Amino acid sequence: MSRPVQARRLEGIDKNIWVEFVKLAATYSTVNLGQGFPDFPPPDFLKEAFSRAVSGEKHTLHQYTRAFGHPPLVKILAQLFGKLLGRELDPMTNVMVTVGAYQALFCCFQAFIEEGDEVIIIEPFFDCYEPMVKMAGGTPVYIPLRPKAPKEGKLMSSADWQLDPAELASKFSEQTKAIVLNSPNNPLGKVFSRGELELIADLCVKHDALCISDEVYEWLVYDGKEHIRIASLPGMWDRTVIVGSAGKTFSITGWKVGWTVGPNRLLQHLRTVHQNSVYHCATAAQDAVAQGFQRELERYGKPDSYFVQLPRELQQKRDQLIQSLVAVGMKPIIPEGTYFLVADISEFKSEVPDVPDSDEPYDSRFAKWMVKNKGLAAIPLSAFYCGAHKDNYNSFIRFCFAKVRHTAEHLCLWQGHTANHYVPHSDASAIALAGS
Numbered sequence: 001m002s003r004p005v006q007a008r009r010l011e012g013i014d015k016n017i018w019v020e021f022v023k024l025a026a027t028y029s030t031v032n033l034g035q036g037f038p039d040f041p042p043p044d045f046l047k048e049a050f051s052r053a054v055s056g057e058k059h060t061l062h063q064y065t066r067a068f069g070h071p072p073l074v075k076i077l078a079q080l081f082g083k084l085l086g087r088e089l090d091p092m093t094n095v096m097v098t099v100g101a102y103q104a105l106f107c108c109f110q111a112f113i114e115e116g117d118e119v120i121i122i123e124p125f126f127d128c129y130e131p132m133v134k135m136a137g138g139t140p141v142y143i144p145l146r147p148k149a150p151k152e153g154k155l156m157s158s159a160d161w162q163l164d165p166a167e168l169a170s171k172f173s174e175q176t177k178a179i180v181l182n183s184p185n186n187p188l189g190k191v192f193s194r195g196e197l198e199l200i201a202d203l204c205v206k207h208d209a210l211c212i213s214d215e216v217y218e219w220l221v222y223d224g225k226e227h228i229r230i231a232s233l234p235g236m237w238d239r240t241v242i243v244g245s246a247g248k249t250f251s252i253t254g255w256k257v258g259w260t261v262g263p264n265r266l267l268q269h270l271r272t273v274h275q276n277s278v279y280h281c282a283t284a285a286q287d288a289v290a291q292g293f294q295r296e297l298e299r300y301g302k303p304d305s306y307f308v309q310l311p312r313e314l315q316q317k318r319d320q321l322i323q324s325l326v327a328v329g330m331k332p333i334i335p336e337g338t339y340f341l342v343a344d345i346s347e348f349k350s351e352v353p354d355v356p357d358s359d360e361p362y363d364s365r366f367a368k369w370m371v372k373n374k375g376l377a378a379i380p381l382s383a384f385y386c387g388a389h390k391d392n393y394n395s396f397i398r399f400c401f402a403k404v405r406h407t408a409e410h411l412c413l414w415q416g417h418t419a420n421h422y423v424p425h426s427d428a429s430a431i432a433l434a435g436s
């Protein structure tokens with residue numbers, strides 16, 4: 001008989017909601033607005049760059065490249081982020097390429113978090129932060145964004161979800177090693193304002209804490225809002241690691257190319273974790289992403305830039321989904337960024353009753369009911385909260401609107417609601433723009 005295997009620090013983090021919901025969506029959904037990736041093609045210039053990389057003359061692109069990032073990619077990232085942050089960046093020491101933003105986050109937690117360190121996580125949060133902190137031996141400390149009631153007759157905005165400054169200050173202590181910031185935020189779509197970032201920055205400086213700044217949705221910002229990089233605020237460059245994703249930037253989530261940008265004093269430790277774990281990322285994909293950035297840098301801010309076109313198309317999709325959800329009786333929270341939208345489902349409690357004292361949060365049971373009965377897949381918001389807070393935020397679900405089938409016509413599948421419940425509009429242009 002073999003002894004039971006003691007898996008180090010893995011207790012309690014083996015369950016993952018995505019496995020269950022992805023399976024349910026595959027079995028029942030006609031319209032899948034659950035999973036967080038675009039179902040439309042990436043831009044042609046990027047597909048062509050990848051084809052050139054794998055079928056061109058340069059056979060070296062089929063082999064290993066520099067471990068910490070293919071030189072053309074780190075060079076162009078240093079150029080672009082240097083421009084965005086207003087500082088000179090060294091491609092070799094201030095940038096490191098990773099297997100998606102996921103690996104970038106993993107490197108950060110493994111490198112910086114020691115036994116007993118506390119890491120502040122703002123709720124709702126991208127779910128991998130919690131297990132990653134725990135695997136590194138740290139303790140997550142949670143602080144929720146608290147919703148303010150919207151103005152009479154108005155829909156709520158993600159900007160109405162705010163940190164309580166006193167509560168945030170109370171979370172910082174001697175043990176605080178880092179705070180994780182995710183702006184624009186998945187799942188709410190909140191884009192933190194300069195004032196909110198200054199509040200976080202001041203506390204980081206005061207308590208000598210690091211900031212792991214997950215900015216994977218940096219280009220997906222709507223209604224003229226500005227994405228502000230916390231690393232550009234006073235005292236923050238030296239203590240911040242920016243995490244980015246080509247998957248989110250160019251609609252190529254399957255390529256898994258990500259990066260970290262930051263001061264060498266921090267990146268040197270990320271390089272140590274990287275060289276002793278993954279070591280190297282796919283060369284051809286890095287080469288194609290480098291070409292994509294080269295093109296974008298040449299068109300920066302111009303109408304034919306993908307960074308200008310993609311948010312414009314997604315904003316239309318956002319607005320169409322808002323109309324459709326209002327028509328079926330949900331209360332969407334207007335996201336300022338990302339391709340996610342959270343909607344309040346409390347009005348449905350008469351149709352899908354709550355079960356008091358159930359172990360499963362209401363939104364999770366609602367999302368299962370919705371996919372089975374209405375063919376529409378979404379993700380319960382409680383999945384983005386720690387165990388102790390799930391029940392406080394259990395009447396919301398998250399939709400992803402980077403989808404071709406996201407409009408009123410598609411949601412007409414919602415039985416029991418006739419087509420004339422929907423706000424009429426045309427989705428033809430959005431589908432054409434989405435390229436399918």
Ligand SMILES: Cc1ncc(COP(=O)(O)O)c(C=O)c1O
Binds near residue numbers: 102216
């Ligand atoms: C907030 C956030 N960070 C990181 C990631 C991971 O990005 P990647 O696919 O580049 O690993 C995601 C993916 O959904 C995300 O939503």
